Amino acid sequence: MTRISSLLTATAIGVVLLSGAALADTSGKKIALSNNYAGNSWRQAMLKSWDTVTKKAVADGVVAAADPFTTGENQATEQAAQIQNLILQGYDAIVINAASPTALNGAVKEACDAGIIVVSFDGVVNEPCAWRIAVDFKQMGAVQLDYLAEKIPAGGNLLEIRGLAGVFVDDEIHAGIEQGVAKHTQFKIAGSVHGDWTQEVAQKAVAGILPSLPEIAAVVTQGGDGYGAAEAFKAAGRPTPLIIMGNRQDELQWWKEQKDANGYETMSVSIAPGVSTLAFWVAQQILDGKEVPKDLVVPFLRIDQDTLEANLATTEKGGVANVEYSLEDAQKVIAGK
Incomplete structure (x- = not known):
């Protein structure tokens, strides 16, 4: 190996280490959100958090797309059809807030069999091939x-x-x-x-x-x-x-x-609406080759008499007290910290 090629190789390795790039390149990967319902303030805040975090991830080149899809009603049959559509559209991972823990299992298994990563959160699914993120x-x-x-x-x-x-x-x-x-x-x-x-x-x-x-x-x-x-x-x-x-x-x-x-x-x-952003990062990490436990538990967000004012001050009108997750937060959850 020439001195120049050695330097280039060392520089490339340094860039990878400094940027925190993961085991595989996910910049060309597409992640979809399948959401069963949007008819209350929690769901609206959840979608807003997804939009805020994933738009930046796409702009930063972490993934190629992170598109949200919401069914008109809380109907498992409609959401199953939506998931089947997302399979056909070539998404690499599907993040799901599910209408039912069992009724979507057929569509979820179809996605897994097609090599698609499925991460459910909040409303989780019990199909063994999927990942689950929930509070207790x-x-x-x-x-x-x-x-x-x-x-x-x-x-x-x-x-x-x-x-x-x-x-x-x-x-x-x-x-x-x-x-x-x-x-x-x-x-x-x-x-x-x-x-x-x-x-x-x-x-x-x-x-x-x-x-x-x-x-x-x-x-x-x-x-x-x-x-x-x-x-x-x-x-x-x-x-x-x-x-x-x-x-x-x-x-x-x-x-x-x-x-x-x-x-x-x-x-x-x-549960904090921003759990959707944790699900996004978990899906990205799985696509990146990380070993991730099938079941992840996050704490619920509790407000007491002495923390009321502080939480109210940071909650926008019509919104929900919230926490949004970063890649580092997701890595800690995955590691059980």
């Missing part, structure tokens, strides 16, 4: 009862507001709430409605069930429903119970107003 949603439900046991030790009747029926997230949070009620037996679920993670739907559903309910000590929720519940209680002329919030800006603003007016106390918990 069951714990997200159970922690609400632990909090209520501290704040209302005497217990009481609960109203449960669930999310979208048939979705993995709804089932898991509900199971956690049931687990919490079994642990803290002074509480009883007196009524349950589906709020679809949307304030307007939650408000209407709560208003419909309130006339049939006894006195409610607290409302356990899944996110996107706390403010709607508060408005329903107000309209019915009933005392406002302790309502668990879900990190939406309108919920946090309402909570602050009540806190300032009368010392109202609660907590707020949800």
Whole structure:
């Protein structure tokens, strides 16, 4: 090898090391987002985070494309057809927020068999060939009862507001709430409605069930429903119970107003919408040849009485308290740190 070629080789290696380039070149790879639903503020924030992070990744030459696709309704059949379309369009990886943990498995297996990387998040799939990124949603439900046991030790009747029926997230949070009620037996679920993670739907559903309910000590929720519940209680002329919030800006603003007016106390918990950006980087790392565990768990984002103002100040109007992930963050999650 000549001195010049040796220098060129050394320089090339140095560039690779300094740039943090991974095992394989992903600059020509295309990643798609298959999203089953966009009808609430959390989903809008999730899509916005995806757009912010992936546009920069494309501009920086990390990947060739990172295109988002959202189905019109939360229908597994429609999303399965969408995934089959993405296979035909030649994407190298598909990131999925799934309508069902099982109903998409056929389409997901088709993608895997075609050599496409599939990473599911939030609404995950249980097809073994796919990767999954989720918070411990069951714990997200159970922690609400632990909090209520501290704040209302005497217990009481609960109203449960669930999310979208048939979705993995709804089932898991509900199971956690049931687990919490079994642990803290002074509480009883007196009524349950589906709020679809949307304030307007939650408000209407709560208003419909309130006339049939006894006195409610607290409302356990899944996110996107706390403010709607508060408005329903107000309209019915009933005392406002302790309502668990879900990190939406309108919920946090309402909570602050009540806190300032009368010392109202609660907590707020949800998965950060920016988990979509973690899923993007995980897909990129798998395409890059990294060994990645099939199941990754990220912490949920909790807001308490003493952190309310700080979180509200950084949450845009109509948005959701959020965390967006970098490549370095993803590498830490992959490494289990």
